[in-house]
Amino acid sequence: MLEKLTRDMLPTGWANETDLCGLNEAQGRQGRDPLLAQLQAEELASAPWDYHQQSYRYGLHGLIKYPAMMVPQMQGDLLDAALRANPATVEVLDPFVGAGTTLVESLARDLNFTGIDINPLAILACQAKSGPLFGRAYEAKVAALLQRLSRDHGTSIDVNFPERRKWFNASASIQLSRIRRAICTESSVWARRLMWLAFAETVRAVSNSRGSTYKLHIRPFDELASTRGASEYFEEVARDSVARVRWHEEELSNRGVLRRGRVTRTISAFCGNVTDFSARRTAFADLIITSPPYGDNKSTVSYGQFSYLQLRWIPEQDLPLQATAFQNAYAIDGRSLGGSLRGGLEYAPQLCSGSAAARNFIDALAALQRRDLMIKTVVFLRDYERALKSASSLLRPGGYAIWTLGDRTVGGVRLPLGAITAEILERFGLLTQGHIQRMIPQKRTPQRNSQGFTMDEERVLVTKKVSS
Numbered sequence: 001m002l003e004k005l006t007r008d009m010l011p012t013g014w015a016n017e018t019d020l021c022g023l024n025e026a027q028g029r030q031g032r033d034p035l036l037a038q039l040q041a042e043e044l045a046s047a048p049w050d051y052h053q054q055s056y057r058y059g060l061h062g063l064i065k066y067p068a069m070m071v072p073q074m075q076g077d078l079l080d081a082a083l084r085a086n087p088a089t090v091e092v093l094d095p096f097v098g099a100g101t102t103l104v105e106s107l108a109r110d111l112n113f114t115g116i117d118i119n120p121l122a123i124l125a126c127q128a129k130s131g132p133l134f135g136r137a138y139e140a141k142v143a144a145l146l147q148r149l150s151r152d153h154g155t156s157i158d159v160n161f162p163e164r165r166k167w168f169n170a171s172a173s174i175q176l177s178r179i180r181r182a183i184c185t186e187s188s189v190w191a192r193r194l195m196w197l198a199f200a201e202t203v204r205a206v207s208n209s210r211g212s213t214y215k216l217h218i219r220p221f222d223e224l225a226s227t228r229g230a231s232e233y234f235e236e237v238a239r240d241s242v243a244r245v246r247w248h249e250e251e252l253s254n255r256g257v258l259r260r261g262r263v264t265r266t267i268s269a270f271c272g273n274v275t276d277f278s279a280r281r282t283a284f285a286d287l288i289i290t291s292p293p294y295g296d297n298k299s300t301v302s303y304g305q306f307s308y309l310q311l312r313w314i315p316e317q318d319l320p321l322q323a324t325a326f327q328n329a330y331a332i333d334g335r336s337l338g339g340s341l342r343g344g345l346e347y348a349p350q351l352c353s354g355s356a357a358a359r360n361f362i363d364a365l366a367a368l369q370r371r372d373l374m375i376k377t378v379v380f381l382r383d384y385e386r387a388l389k390s391a392s393s394l395l396r397p398g399g400y401a402i403w404t405l406g407d408r409t410v411g412g413v414r415l416p417l418g419a420i421t422a423e424i425l426e427r428f429g430l431l432t433q434g435h436i437q438r439m440i441p442q443k444r445t446p447q448r449n450s451q452g453f454t455m456d457e458e459r460v461l462v463t464k465k466v467s468s
Contacts, residue, residue, distance in 0.1 A: 035402075035464075167207050
């Protein structure tokens with residue numbers, strides 16, 4: 001049955017070769033695109049886009065660790081190239097914003113920014129990084145918080161959720177409760193948000209979950225006794241956050257994009273998916289710059305599992321979604337791209353008719369007779385196509401969209417996400433202008449998982465909207 005899914009579904013006239021180099025040539029017949037020319041300029045070409053020696057997360061970028069974070073310097077260079085190619089760019093959109101790397105770099109360039117993500121922890125990070133940045137006031141508030149913490153000798157545990165005792169020993173739970181109470185006493189929302197990021201780092205560090213993976217896996221027994229004290233760890237991270245806020249406050253002030261600690265542009269962060277967001281907005285973005293997931297969360301990066309423990313400790317009133325949105329460790333991942341397997345194989349014919357690259361991949365995967373891999377990949381691509389359609393509808397005609405993408409393998413078969421993305425976007429009026437290739441520095445995702453090999457390189461795809 002599986003091998004028959006895609007037979008005779010490719011429209012007449014589609015080429016078999018779907019490599020992006022061919023797409024570059026097809027789109028490049030009218031001349032070299034200004035943005036692509038900027039990206040391939042001599043001053044950048046002399047230092048490849050790998051950033052092996054430049055991946056330090058300075059200032060606000062280092063307030064929280066989050067899976068698969070983009071390199072700040074790279075996002076800054078992409079924004080600079082886009083601004084040189086189109087100086088009229090004002091509105092930037094990242095429909096998969098994560099912890100806000102592109103947001104912070106957009107702030108530094110005095111651009112309006114809109115970020116979208118389904119994960120409440122990611123949006124909390126974006127809200128905290130959006131300011132205001134009152135460095136001295138924040139330093140004083142952290143000092144007061146630490147004083148309150150030192151005076152709290154209570155032994156009550158203020159949160160309860162399934163398997164709390166599995167993930168936290170009694171001492172960690174008591175200390176985390178003290179920190180939580182101290183933060184809740186703070187009256188300023190902007191300061192609490194920054195403090196919650198330091199708290200989230202602490203929760204992750206003192207939990208019984210392994211730090212070497214984004215998924216929830218219990219630490220080996222011999223490591224459980226060596227977990228650091230929560231109060232000590234939090235003080236260290238909180239003081240570091242003060243230094244980071246003060247550094248970026250000075251940096252942005254010197255650039256003229258802060259006035260009395262507040263950004264001069266509009267920064268918005270929406271907790272949800274881009275399809276729901278696009279239902280209430282017309283095209284507004286001059287530039288899309290993003291890195292979409294390269295597979296469903298369970299098979300690739302489990303953002304929801306990574307965030308679950310932190311979200312259970314942070315009070316609901318300071319989060320952008322109600323607690324029911326992360327009622328268990330799998331809730332967020334279940335609402336992500338490819339999270340629901342319903343109607344999986346039914347979508348295969350439509351997918352194949354619109355993408356030659358997808359058709360070739362599905363043909364190769366069908367030969368393996370792995371129905372489980374087929375369904376999971378097809379539903380991911382179904383949701384991915386919907387997300388691309390929604391994001392494209394928010395881009396103004398003439399606007400650029402820059403997509404950082406990875407081609408992983410599934411069951412030993414390469415999933416050509418770059419080529420599939422280019423073909424899908426063309427149907428929505430975004431034509432490929434070209435791409436650049438880069439290696440991923442300091443990769444923390446596994447080289448192989450139960451679904452197949454992951455990836456260690458990415459492709460930056462440059463597209464431009466030619467129609468509404």
